[in-house]
Amino acid sequence: MTDAADLVIGLDLGTTSTKAVAFAVDGTQVATASHGYALDTPYPGYAVQDPEAILEAAYAAVRDVVAVTGAARIAGISFSSAMHSLLALDAAYRPLTPVVTWGDTRAGVHAERLRAQPGGLALHRRTGTPLHPMSPLPKLVWFREVEPKLHEETAFWVGIKDWLLVRMCGALVVDHSLASASGLMNIHTLAWDDEALSIAGISVEQLPELVPTRHVLRGITEEASVAMRLPADTAVVVGAGDGPLANLGVGAVGPGVAACSIGTSGALRVGVDKPAVDPQGGVFCYALTEDRWVVGGAINNGGATLDWVRTLLAPEIAAGEEAELLELAARAQPGSGGLIMLPYLLSERAPHWSALPKGAYIGLSRAHTREHLIRAALEGVCLQLALVLQSMRAAGLEITQVRATGGVMKSDVWRDVLAAALDIRVDFAEGQEGSSFGAALLGMEALGLIDSIDVAADLIPVDDHVRPDPTAASVYRQLQPVFGALYDQLVPTFASLRRLAPSLPVELRERP
Secondary structure: OOOOOOEEEEEEEOOOEEEEEEEEOOOOEEEEEEEEOOOEOOOOOOOEEOHHHHHHHHHHHHHHHHHHHOHHHEEEEEEEEOOOOEEEEOOOOOEOOOEEOOOOOOOHHHHHHHHHOOOHHHHHHHHOOOOOOOOHHHHHHHHHHHOHHHHHHOOEEEOHHHHHHHHHHOOOEEEHHHHHOOOOEEOOOOEEOHHHHHHHOOOHHHOOEEEOOOOEEEOOOHHHHHHHOOOOOOEEEEEEEHHHHHHHHOOOOOOOEEEEEEOOOEEEEEEEOOOOOOOOOOOEEEEEEOOEEEEEEEEOOOHHHHHHHHHHHOOOOOOOOHHHHHHHHHHOOOOHHHOEEEOOEOEEOOOOOEOOOOOEEEOOOOOOOHHHHHHHHHHHHHHHHHHHHHHHHHOOOOOOEEEEEOHHHHOHHHHHHHHHHHOOOEEEEOOOOOHHHHHHHHHHHHOOOOOOHHHHHHHOOEEEEEOOOHHHHHHHHHHHHHHHHHHHHHHHHHHHHHHHHHHOOOOOOOOO
8 A cells, every 4th residue: 555545435335236335534526337137037026147247346346446546545445345255165265056146035925934933032132134035044044944955065154245245265263243134143142053054954163264354364365356457466445234334324323313315225224332132122232343234124016016016006206206296195184184105115114024915905995096005105104114213213213304315305295204204303414425435434434534433414414494384294293103013914915825826826917
């Protein structure tokens, strides 16, 4: 490194693309590049990716940023990664499977079985990870029972970032953040959990070495050096999961400050100084660092719900023109005339953590118009986030402020409904790159370029806020218990429909 090395690249491995962003220590974004890859769904329930494609996208994104900034200015690379991925390797670290992503639901039955067992809740509270098909633990049970030969022949079980670090740095390590999202690590001891490993049918020797999120790997492989156009002594900070880093990246680092993101899906998370899970197991608990954690929940159905509604109810509105759709939603009164939508089009995660539920409209009558149906969908997403907030408070957390991000947050309608459904002031920070900025800040601290990641709150000022409308908030307070009870009431119906599903194909008949 040279004295001019003043930039850190936040490298964010996402579900559909990898983004590299170079930041200066004052938070200034200097250069950015992104490369995408496919999410393959070859069979029902599968959601997998080619690990080589992700590696090449990471190399290309960094290479593009270096082309703009110059290699001499790069102090290091710091990682963010999508959570819950699983990849089988042979003894030479060669992939035996595609990357099984968080969206893969083939282990749904196995997750339900684990959750229903007497020790299921205790396992969740000990590992911080809900027993849901997104988690590597149920995925490993699926491999053990459905593909026993592959399970037996696998030398190492890793996440996608772990494998990239093998290729980039020659080290098989996993940070405490991603390990806390695996269902395999005890969040109270920061060690692999013996019971979880026994359930998965694997040993400690088949897993990467556990390291802190600030852990620095000094130097990169020749392959990585050539591919990224960086010197061999480039420092790589192992980094953390994209969820905890998103809190850091929007400045939600103070006590009681939660981060809310709504994109295709959604999430609500708050930082705490020690791990905690609510008594009912409605939230997750993942590490940011060894003394900083995030507690909260992710939902599967955010902006994707409105996109589905647009396609079916307002096909004249083109994709990308959602403002027109939201104008229709704004015409309906809060509460949508007594119409509730359960937005479980892609099943659901928090706080129920089940792949079983399906979407539903409840209370539909001839008096309802498409405006009501559209608004009910938007309200359903926000009421689901309000359920997550309830679970966070049940974990003993005081939430006094929410910082919201995501493309939909540009809409006044989304902002107003979210603030009223949560019944809390919602702040909107100046645009940042979320997880990649969080990764860069963590990297800067690890490399000694900043004193503490606490500077995030000062680097990301709030430029707007919305307070809940009292009338709308009152309506949503009355609807919340009705909305929350519907899941339990409909579980038998969801189970019956799942049993019938093979005989009720979704595909349309061809025209005669």
